[in-house]
Amino acid sequence: MTDTFVVSEETLWDALHDVPDPELPHISLIDLGVILRVELDTQAAFARVLLMPTFLGCPALEMMRDMIRERLEQFDITVQVDVTDEQIWTSDRISEEGRRKLEEAGIAPPAPNNQNNTIMLLEPAPCPHCGSRKTSLESAFGPTLCRAIAHCRDCKQPFEQFKPL
Amino acid sequence: MNTAVEPVTNLTPVQKQALCELLLALADDEFVMGYANSEWTGIAPILEEDIAFSSLAQDEIGHSRVFYEMLATLEEQSADSIAYGREPSGFRNAQLVERGRGDWAYSVTRQFFYDTADFVRIESLQKSTYQPLAKAAAGIIREEKYHLLHANTWLQRLAEGNAEAQQRQHTAFDALWPDALGLFEPTSGATELLATGILPEPFEALQNRWITRIEEPLRRLSLPFPFIDASERWDTHITPIYGGRRGEHTQSFLDLYSVFTSVYQLDPEADW
DSSP states (O other): OOOOOOOOHHHHHHHHTTOEETTEEEEEHHHHTOEEEEEEETTTTEEEEEEOOSSTTOTHHHHHHHHHHHHHGGGSOEEEEEEOOSSOOOGGGSOHHHHHHHHHTTEEOOOSOOSOTTOOOOOOOOOTTTOOSOEEEEESOOSSTTEEEEEETTTOOEEEEEOOO | OOGGGSOOOSOOHHHHHHHHHHHHHHHHHHHHHHHHHHTTTTTSSSHHHHHHHHHHHHHHHHHHHHHHHHHHHHHTSOHHHHHHSSOGGGOOOOGGGGSOOOSHHHHHHHHHHHHHHHHHHHHHHTTOSSHHHHHHHHHHHHHHHHHHHHHHHHHHHHHTSOHHHHHHHHHHHHHHHHHHHHTTOOOTTHHHHHHHTSSOSOHHHHHHHHHHHHHHHHHHTTOOOOOEEOSSSEEOSOOOOOOGGGTOOOHHHHHHHHHHTHHHHHOTTOOO
16 A cells, blocks of 8 residues: 655645634734644654643633644544643744734734743833834733733724733 | 752652642632632623633633643543532632622732732742642743732722722721631641642741732832731731631632532533
């Protein structure tokens, strides 16, 4: 029996660009940086995807698992998605393209991650509507766990901000 | 070389038992606090706080899941059956988290005490020699800064508010001190965990750090601070309410318990 199996790891990574973040559909799971690794066994037609959780209470995690599996099973392979703690996800993993897409959607991308968790000085995010830096954080909690609500004192508009984590 | 800093891999039965007690305390605090906080969903005084308390609940229950899953691995049963399948006396949460939500001042003051305490212990547990726990703590701590921001904002808002706000805040402080200290009741077998570094510091040290942390905002806002610096530790006339870590709970816990186990009791296999 000859092995005619042709899917490559690169193809799988490409395909994951089609899988949106269920709570932020403007960006893909690749943009979000939650895929740690794709391990492909061509002999066994099996792929294992290592997924990093973002906020620990995020209900989108299970949906992400299902969506990854469904997308990659289109290549006629068996897919297993494992949530990993091998490396901790941080908002610094969001790609440049992801940051641009967030901004286009009116959500301020996260400021660089403040590694000192005891300091509560969160840098004011530039307003995604007018670019002003005269903004303030209104509430640390927004429509999803990863978003906060800010207000722009120049254009007087509220906006959402991806929380640095 | 100090062997206590080596990662712990093989647990003796006694160590395992003590570790499970610690994990249950951490998990149950977050789980019950999460359920208690979700009681504000839909009825908080302003929309932003409706969202904030619902998000706190979601975060806390998310963190409890991390600990329940760790327990599930150790005890070879499902996280759901640990969370929902126990008798009330099996719960190891401090009584602070099981009290009814009270008025707004009570809830936000409790949150200030609890979030600061949770931050202090999670920060410390990052140094645990039990690797899964150290890793979990490193993930959780990053979310806690938002809880602290929220709690400190409300502490200040009420302290600088009108006479009624201040009066309610003071009433809340009086009611909450003994329960807040109860958060630092040692878990059963804590001595065992200290010897191996699974617990990096005694509960008493965590309590002292908690008091040091709350001192600054309380003094700045001229709020009560019933502790006296007795070099290396804080003295107080307040008697902590202990018992939660041994499974002693109040009527308000039983009320909450009957709500959060209702689906599980109808159908333990229910999936959602």
